[in-house]
Amino acid sequence: MSRNHAPLFTLDGTGQVVRWSLGAERLFGRRDEEAVGRSVPELLSTGPPDGRWLVGRVPGGSGEPEWGVWRAGEDMGDLDEAVLDAVFDQSAVGLHVLDRDLRAVRVNPVAVGMRGVAREEIIGRPVVEVYATEGVTGVESMLREVLETGRPVRNVLVRFHPRLDPQHEHVFSTAVHRLEDGSGQPLGVVVTAVDVTDRERAQARLRLLHDVHERIGSSLDVERTARELVEVTVPGFADSALVALTDAVLRGQAPDLVTEEGAPLLRCAATGEADDSAPVTEVGTVLLPGLFGDELPKAPTLLPTGDPHGDGPVGLRLVAPLAVRGQIFGVVAFERRSTLEPFGPDDLALADGIVARTATCLENALRFTREHIVMTALQSWPLRQERTTQRAIEVAQRHRPSGRGGGSWFDVIPLPGARVALVVGQVHHAGLSAVATMSRLRTAVHSLTTLDLDPHELLARLHATTRRLAGEQGSAPRPGEPTASCTFAVWDPAEGRLDVARAGTSLFAVVRPDGSVDPEPVAEGPLLGADGPPFASATHTLPAGSTLCLASAVRDGEAGPSTEQLVDALRHPDHGPEQMADAVQHLLAPDRVLLVARTRLLPPDELREWDVPPAPSAVAQARARAAELVADWGVPVDPFDVKLVVSELVTNALRYGAAPITLRLIRSDRALICEVVDSAPTAPHLRHAKAVDEGGRGLHICATMAEGWGVRYADDTKTVWAEVALAP
Template sequence: MPAHDEPLLTVDDHGRVVEWSVAAEDLFGRPAAHVLGRSVFDVVGATTTQGRSWRIGPLAPESRERTWGVWQERDDDGDGGMDGDENLPGLAEVILDAVFTQADVGLHFLDPQLRVVRVNPSAIGMRGIPLGDIIGLPATEAYAAMGVRIEESMLREVLVSGEPARDVLLRSRPPTDPEREHIFSVSIYRVRSRAGRTLGLVATTVDVSAREHAQARLRLLHRARELIGRTLDVERTAGELVDVTVPDFADSAIVALTDAVLQGRTPELSAHDDELLLRCAAAGSTGAGYPPPPTGSALLPELFGPKLPSTVTILPVSEPDGADADDTPYGPRLVAPLSARGQILGAVAFERRRGSEPFTPEDVDLAKGITTRAAISLENALRFTREHVVMTALQSWPSGQERQTQRAAEIAQRHHAGGSGAGSWFDALPLPGSRLALVVGKVENPGLSAVATMSRLRTAAQALTTLDLDPHELLARLHSTVLRLAREQKDAQGSTDEPTVHCTIAIHDPVSGRLDAARAGRSMFTIVRPDGTVDTAPLQEGPLLGEEGPPFASTSLVLPEGSTVCLASPAATRAQGPTRGGLAAALAHPDRGPQQMADDVERLLAPDRVLLVARTRHLPPDELAEWNVPPELQSARPAREQTQTRLQEWGLDVDPFSAELVVSELVTNAIRYGAPPITLRLIRGETTLTCEIDDAALTAPYPRHAKATDEGGRGLHICATLAKSWGVRFRDDGKTVWAVLDAQTAEPDAG
C-alpha cells in the first residue's frame, strides 16, 4: 500500500475511531473532535453512504493493539464514484463484516429482543463451541450455559438509553479451559440504522485475566502491609497473616512458630533444623475440608515438605489412593519460611482446594512479599515481648517493701498495660524515721531507650532518697541525671531525640502527718481527705526533667490520718483523661480501701499508665516517744535514763549501752553546736530503734577524726560505729540528726 495513500479513518479492535483525516471531515461533515473515541457504528452508521465502494484493511501500528484503515475506492478516471448506478454496500456494513471476521476480540450482536444474532470465534467461551448452539437464544440463557452471568437489566438499559456500558468485568470458566477462572472486560453499544431505528446491541469482550490477577495481587500485598503488624503481639500478628490470605490467596493457611518465639525468647539461627519444634500459632480455612489444627498444638514436619523451607516453595500435589480421593479436598500447596535477620521464627503453609488453580511464579513472589512483612512484624512483636518482660521486671515492686511501708501508709499499685511503650514506673520507698517516699514517673520517648532511661532514673531516685533530700532537691538532681543521660545517648547513637521525663515525688512523715511534694511535668497528683474532700490539683504542673529545669512546683501539707494520696503517670495526650470531674467522682469515697479506689481509678486510665494509691497513717503513741531537751550539758543524763526506761517498756532487745551512748552523744552534739528548741525522739520499729534529735540550727554535723589527746570530737564517730546507719535531714526551721540501731522484740519470760 503506497505510503501516501492515507486512510480516511482508522478503527481499533473495539470498533472505536482512533484517527479521523481531513478528507473524512470534508466527506462526512463531522470534525475529528466529535468522533474520536466513539463507536464507528454511532459515527457513520446513519450517514448516507449508498453509491460508494470502500476498502478496509489491517494496519501495522507500533502498539500491540490491532487497527484497521478505511479507504474510499476510486474509479478509473480518478473520481470518487459518486455518479455510479450500482447499489454498493455502505461503509458501516463493510466495517462490521471485516471486524467480525478478523478481530481478535470477542464480538456479539444482539437483536432488539436481546437474542444472539451473530458471534465471532473470539467471543466469550466460543473457542470450540458450535455457533449453532447459541444463535437465536436469549443472551442470558445462551451465556449461562457457558458459566457467564449477564444482567438483562443492564442490556435493556443500553438498548433504551443508548448510553454505552464500558469495561464491565465478568468471570467465567469456559468449557475449553474449565480449570481456570477467566475474567473478561465487556463493553456494550447500541446500533441504530440510517433512519434511526434501533437494530440491536454489539458487545466487545477482551480477556483481561492476567491484568486483573496482577492487580488483585497488588491489592492483596497492599492490604497485607496495612493489616499485618498493627499490634505488638506475636499470636495476634500470626492471626492477621491468616486473615489477610484466607480466602483471597488460599483456601487454608497455617502459621507455625517456634517454641522460643511463642515464649518470648531469642529465636534460633536459621539452620533449618528438621528437629525444630513448631506449634500452631494461628490457622484458618474457608470451612470445607480438614479442620485447622488447634492453637498451640505441635505440627508434623510433613506439613512443610521434606524439610523446613528456606525459601518460598511450591509443593507437589499429593494424590490420595483409592476411595480416599474424595475425602481430600485440598490440592496445591505453597510453604514459606518466617525468618528475619538470620533467625528462624517459624513457617506458614498455604493450600488450595483440589481442582483449583495451581500456585504460579507470580504467587510465589506475592507470598514472599506477604511473609517478609509478617516476619518483620513478628520480630518487632518478639522484641517488644522481651522488652516488656524487662520492663515488668524493672517496674515490679519488691514484696519486702510492702511490709516496710505499711507503718506509714497502706499502698495499692496498678499498671494498666497497653503495648505502646515502656517508660512509666512507680516506687514506694521506706525512709528513716518510718517516713515514706512515693515516686511516679514516665519517660516521654517510647521504646528500648525508654526502658533503659527509666531503669537508670529509678535507680538514681532510690539512691538520692537515702540522702534525706526534700522532693524539690530530688527533682533537681534527677534533672541533672536526665541531661547527662541525654548527652551519653547522643554521643553513643547520634540521636537528636533527647529524653524528657514527667516525675512527681511525695514524702510522707507518719510522725507529724506532713506531706512534702514536688512535681515535674503533668503526672496526676490528687489528695482525698477523710471527710471526702477531693483536691485534684494540690500542686501545679512544672517543667519536665530534661527541659527547662528548676525551679519545680513544690508544696508542703499537713494531712490528717486516713488521707489518700493518688499518683499516676501521665497519658500520651491530655485528651486521654481522665477529667478532673471523673477523677473526683471515682475518689470521693474515703470509706473504701485503697485497693477498691485503685480499681475505680484504673478504669479511667489510658493504656501504659502506672497508678499508686497510698492511705496515710500516723504512728500510734505506743511506737513513739518524744521529749523536749533543755539546752544544758547536764540534760544528757536524764535523756539516757528516759531512753532506758522506754526500752524496758517496749521490750526491745537492743544493747542498752549502745542505745544510751548514741542518745547521749546526739543530745550533747545538739546542745553544743545546735540551737534550741531541742527535741529527742525514739521510734520503735519491728527490728529497729530510731533515735532522732531535732534542733533549730542549719549547720551540718560531720564526723571528725580526733587525736588521742582530744577531749571531744568523737560523738558522730561513735554513733556511726554503733548504729546501723545515721544521717541528717534539713527543714526550713532546722535539722534532724538520726541514727538507727538493730533491735528485736524480747520474748516474755515463761514465769
C-alpha cells in the same frame, strides 16, 4: 457517495460501452464480449431492470470523456455485505447473531474457537441452552431485556470454564445490541464477547496485594499478623493457608538465621480453611519440617501434595518463607483443591509479594514485642505496701499501662524515724529509652534518700543526675527542652509534718479530714534536666486522716483532669484511699501512675519524747527514762544497748550541740529508734579516738551497738538518730 465505487459499465462520448463489470454481467445477463462496443439502446432493448440509475463522468484512459453508470443503492448493499463478511470472518471478537427467539443464526469462527463448541451445536439452537452446559447462567433475562427495550448493555463479565481449557476459569467481557429493520422493528440481537481473562487476573492480583498492604500489620502483634495473613488470602488466593512461625519468634526472641543445616522448631501460628468442614491444625502445634519440603524454601516454591503412586489426587502446595535480611521468621503454605485452578508462575510472584510484606510486619511486631518485654521488666514496681510504711500512711496505687513505655514511676520509701517518702515521676519521652531512663532515675532516688536530704535538695541532685544521663546518651538537653518531672514528699508521723518539693507539673493535691481540697499545695517547679534548681518546695502540718494524691505529669498532646474534676473526685474524706484512687484513675490517661495516701500519726504507745536540760546530770536521767520505757513497752531489745546508745547521743548533744535538746524514742516493728534533736548546725562525724583520749568514742559506740545511725537537718535544728534492732 455512490460514485466512490466502480460503475456497472462505462460509456464513451458516443454512447457505446467501453467497460463491462461482473456486476453488470449478473444484472443484465450478458457477458463482457457481448456488451463492449454496443450502444445502450441495443443492450437495453428488452428493458432495463427496475430501479433508479445514476450517470456520472469518470476518468478515461484515452483522454476522451467517459461516463459511468451506477444503480442507485445497489453499490451500498454490496458494501454492507462485504463489511459484514469481513467482521465475521476476520474480527478477533466473538460474535453471535440471535433471532427474536434467541436462537443462534450465525456465529463467527472466533466465537466457536473461544469456547470449543462445534458450530453445528450452536446454529438453530437457543443460545442459553447451548452455553448452560458450560456453566453460563443468568443471561437470558439480559438478552430479552435488550430485545424488548433496545437499550444495549456493555462490559458484562461472564465467567466459566470453556471446553478448550477446562482446568482454568476464563472471563469474557460481553456486550448485547438489538438488530432492527428499516422500520425499527426488532430482528434479534447480536452478542459480542472478548476474552479478558489475563486482564482480570492481573487486576485480581493487584487487588489482593492492595488488601495485603492494607490489612496485614494492623497491630504490632506477631500472632495477630499471622492471622491477618490467613484472613486476606483465604479463600481469594487459596482454599487453605497455614502460617508456621519459629518457636523463638513466638516467645519474643531474636529470629534464627537462615542456614543450610536443619530447620528451626516451627509451630502453627494461624490456619484457615475455605471449607468449614475440613480439619484445621490447632494453633501451637509443633509442625514437621516435611510439610514444607526436605528443607525450608528460600523462595516461593511449588511442592506436590498426595501420593503420586497412590489412588488419591495429586495437587500442588505453594510454600514460601517468611524471611527478612537472612532472618527466618517462619513459613507459610497455601493449597488449592477444587474451587480454584492450580497454582502457576504468576501465583509464585504474587506469593513472593505477600510474604515479603508479612515478613516485614512480623519483624516490626517482634521488635515491638521484645521492647515491650524489656519495658515491662524495667517498669515493674512493687504493688504491695511495706509493713514499715503502714504505721505512717495507708496507700492505694494505680497504673494502667498502654504498652508504649510511658516512663512513669512511683515509690513508697521508708525513711529513718518512721517517716515515709512518696515519689511520683514521669520521663517526658515515650519508648524504651524513656523506661531505661526512668529505671535509672528511680535507682538514683533510692540512693539519695539514704542521705536524709530535704526534698528540694534531693531534686537538685536528681536534676544533676538527669543531665549526666542525657550527656551519656549524646543528647544533652537544650534550654527549655524538658526531660522529666518529679514530685518528692516526706511525711513525718511523729510531728504530723509534710515536706514536699516539685519539679515539673506532676499532679499533687491534699484533702483534709473536713473535706477541703487544696489542689496546689506546692507551686510548679522547673523540669529535671532543663532549667534546674531551685525547685518549688513547701511544708504543711496536717492532721491524721488527711489524704495525699500524687500522679505523674501529662505528656505533650494529652489533656489532664481539670481542677474542678479533681476536686469533685477527692472531696469525700469518708472514702478510703482505694475508693479515691478509683475516682481519680478514670480521669488520667494511660501510662500515668497514681498514689493516694491516707496519713496517720504515731500513737502514744509508739512515741515518747522528753526535753533534756543542758546539764551533765541529764545524761543519767535520760538513760534511766529510756530503760524504764523499754521495760514498760516490753520491747525485745537489750536494755544495756539502749542505755549506752542514749547516753552517747545525749552526751554528744550536750557537748557539741545547742539548747533546746529533745530525746525521742520511737517503737517500730523492726527496731527501737533513738533520736536527739538540738539547735546546733554542726554535723557529727565518726572518728577513731587514740588510746590516751578521754572522748571521741560516742558515735563509734553507736555505730557498733546500733543497726544504723545518721543525721538529718531541718531549717533550724538537726536530728541525730540510731536504730537498735529488735531481737528475732
